[in-house]
Amino acid sequence: AYRAAILSFDPDTGAPRHESDGLLMTGPGAGGPGAPCVVLALGPFHELIHRYPGLDVESLPDHLIAPGFVDLHLHYPQLDVIGSPADGLLPWLEQHTFPQEARFADPQHAASVAEFFLDELDRHGVTTALTFCTSHPQSVDALMSAAQPRGLKLIAGKCLQDRHCPDGVRDATEQSLLDTEALIARWHGLGRLGYAITPRFAPSCSDAQLQGAGELAARHPGVWIQSHVAENLDELAWVRELYPRDRSYLEVYSRFGLLRERSVYAHCLHLDEDDRALLRERGAAAAVCPTSNFFLGSGCFDFASAWRTGFLHGLASDVGGGTSLSPFRTMLAAYEAGRAAFTGGGPAKAGVSLAPSRLWWLHTAGAARALGLEGVVGNLAPGCEADFVLLDPRATPLLARRTAQARDLEELLFALIVLGDERAVARTVRAGSLVD
Ligand code: GUN
Ligand code: FE
Known part of the structure; x- marks a missing residue:
């Protein structure tokens, strides 16, 4: 006591x-x-x-x-990407992120980064995290086996990306789904660990891979889903080219059965009213990543519209697009993103002043609610x-x-x-x- x-x-x-x-x-x-x-x-x-x-x-x-603190979205393999400047999301992925993630084919590298990452979460007061791994299943094994004895509430998953990314990080459709199923069986529900089905983002996943991910999600309703959506304007234009028939970027995930409770979508910057209503109807959540959004110049989350619609959302570091694992830095950046009266390319948004206790809630109990873990953590x-x-x-x-x-x-x-x-x-x- x-x-x-x-x-x-x-x-x-x-x-x-x-x-x-x-x-x-x-x-x-x-x-x-x-x-x-x-x-x-x-x-x-x-x-x-x-x-x-x-x-x-x-x-x-x-x-x-x-x-x-509950960090709703980050990438443990991107600690060595923090502070790598680029002209926006897509060049940043090519120039910095994919080369670092390729190193996780080596289980020893994965194991040493995993221990370092978990130590850093402790130092910053983060006790629950929903994190990406890389496309290598061994990157999941390394993190889960390091986390389990520490008793931390960790939800993680193997990144699915079978196209539009280089050799060394690209996976194969069938095998990626078999690997995901095996990782769910190995880790989900073991102690405090949870598994998240992890399509990186629509541009890096074939229809067949998204379809398979959606089928896995339907068979495992207790398993989480994590991905990215509507972060950057170039990414949005690319998704429109790749999926001309879908009304919006978010609709792509919806069509493949990937929008449901326990699904967490990073960023959600460039959404319209229909997208917001869809998030709410499905009980899906947005992970708001302000230090990342400022660093990559992606835009500012529209808190006023989120409140109006009432979809779940909480705060996240998005390391290594994000610049800090510190919940204090994330809460401050969220305040600043709230004040900003622009989304970064779209229509103007309302500037709001988030109360300190509200910022804190969004990084603890509110983030836990977004994960479906209200009353459990946060x-x-x-x-x-x-x-x-x-x-x-x-x-x-x-x-x-x-x-x-x-x-x-x-x-x-x-x-x-x-x-x-x-x-x-x-x-x-x-x-x-x-x-x-
Ligand atoms: N979109 C697809 N992959 C990534 C990533 O690693 N980081 C961020 N911020 N956005 C992404
Ligand atoms: Fe991310």
Whole structure:
């Protein structure tokens, strides 16, 4: 049990809840041995402590306990692509991304990057991630086998790409689907691991591959789907050429049965009202990737239209198009993308000011809702798996100065978002297991 200030969210409204002197009690859940630790109780310290006499409590004054962050979309094989400039998405894929991903044919390379990646997630307070691997099945095995003993909530999948990409990363249609099926059987549901069927994006997948992916998705409703959609204007024009009969880019995925609950589409920048309505109807989610969208010059997510339609969405780093694994950098960029009154090529959008607690929700409980894992991860409420971060608002001088001046929770969270980084993540705790 821990005594500290505690941030959590109302499970229904997403409104922030702040215990300024709280008690968080965690312990084994109902899942039996090996099951993740869960939150047993959360509330004001002085109320709860009487109910549990003799409780062993670690006191963490001046610290804030908050739900572990949920990164809705990233690419673990792209750590070595971060900060590689190019003139937009398609040249960036050709010049930087595919050559780095080709290295994952080597299982030893994959294993060493996997360990490094998981260490970095811990340092940044990310306890749940939905990540791409490369087209090599061994890149999935490397990551899953490294993640399993760490007890992190990790969802990942082998990238499907049987056309329009170079030798060394291009897969073969039939084999790619057989590999996907075998990887689902090997990893999905093992401990906290989950599998995601992963067509890279419509331009890199043949009709037969998308068709096969859709059939797998229908046979495995608990498995996730992840892909990219409507990120960049050149990509959009290419999709129109490749799929002239489909009303929109998103419709291509829909036609192949890839738009359903537990499907997460990165970017969703250049959508129209029909696309937004389709996302909502299907219960599909958008992964909003603002540092990537700024770095590649793709555009700015239209939060006001997303709220109006009410489709699921949450925040993501999209490393290595994204520039940082840090949830603080992603939340700040999301705020900036919200303020911007343009989408990047399309019609103007409304500039909005996302509240700090809303940004935080979008990277924790809201992102968990987008994954269909509401009440499981991304929040601290009785029954939730006990993933959390211990934040030190005095980690650096300017952060300490600004957080000391905060008059309320929103000001405290905004100071952390703007000035915080991994130095403020004093500890990451996942499902009860301690990570330094
Ligand atoms: N679209 C297809 N592949 C990718 C990728 O690796 N990163 C981003 N940002 N967009 C993509
Ligand atoms: Fe991506």
